[in-house]
Amino acid sequence: MDHLRPVELRHACRLINHGPTVLVTSAHGGRRNVMAAAWSMPVEFTPPRVAVVIDKKTFTRELVAAAGAFALCVPGAAVVGLTYAVGSESGRDVDKFARHGIDARPGPVLGMPIIGSGCVAWLECRLIPERHTEDAYDTCFAEVVAAAADERIFSNGHWSLRDDNVDLHTLHHLGGGNFARADAVQRPRPAR
């Protein structure tokens, strides 16, 4: 986690603005879990708020409801195998952190598990209880209370996707266990 630096809250939503797959972590009563989620998005920049779909059948959802909190950790391309693995199994009967050798420490504000192993950013989030959307759409709203990113790929509020940091580029789940990686694209200057 040597390269992780705090991100100002006004820039926190940029960490997931472009639709990366995230690892949702939570912890409560001595138990913890991590799952992959392709379905998350910011809903407001200031205050920074996000929405994430967490199936009501998952162990993570149980922990999130109990803790009133979760973290979104953003995996880099180097850990595509791990990302797939933690999205393919339940943590109800096994500690996925231990099984996969995932390095984690408690987040600074809410104590949610912050993943070091291969993650390039994280957002610690306080659940905003919305019973109806949680029930009807498995959609959980939350406010971001702390965030950080790897300075080698995100600094001064901006992503910098380069050829020399390709292992840190974000992952985007195409479905069926297939992933894309975000690479920079140039926008042509408008004609004058």
Add this chain to the structure above:
Amino acid sequence: MDHLRPVELRHACRLINHGPTVLVTSAHGGRRNVMAAAWSMPVEFTPPRVAVVIDKKTFTRELVAAAGAFALCVPGAAVVGLTYAVGSESGRDVDKFARHGIDARPGPVLGMPIIGSGCVAWLECRLIPERHTEDAYDTCFAEVVAAAADERIFSNGHWSLRDDNVDLHTLHHLGGGNFARADAVQRPRPAR
């Protein structure tokens, strides 16, 4: 639009599963609009449902509320300039389709504008009225009622991001007018 082929509804959410920036279109009472939106996600595969953040101050939101419908059109990398342009201006006083020479036709079920120009997929969506989340989070839920994708990059329910179709790869807004492109990444086989 020669290459667009219908997508089965059970696969429709895969079109935005990986977090691409979309063009939200709507039309009502002889007026129409298009805006770029980075913040959208699926919330359910079957029935296919999505959520998209549409600021309540926008003209698009007004049209969506009146029509009870919208379309999400997924731009390819070749039209990054257009995607930026329609995300940077209001359509309240100008028809952005005419201004930018955007080719559009009415969608098959709800008549929402389906963009041809450079778009590689579209989802026609019926708004599910959710007053509270629309008010509190600008988050609009909707059910997908028809979808299509460019057969050169999406077929049999799967994206195929290759070197020979790079202009069709999806765009992902990093913030501040900077975009990433989705490129394929290989997932290592698990050790036996």
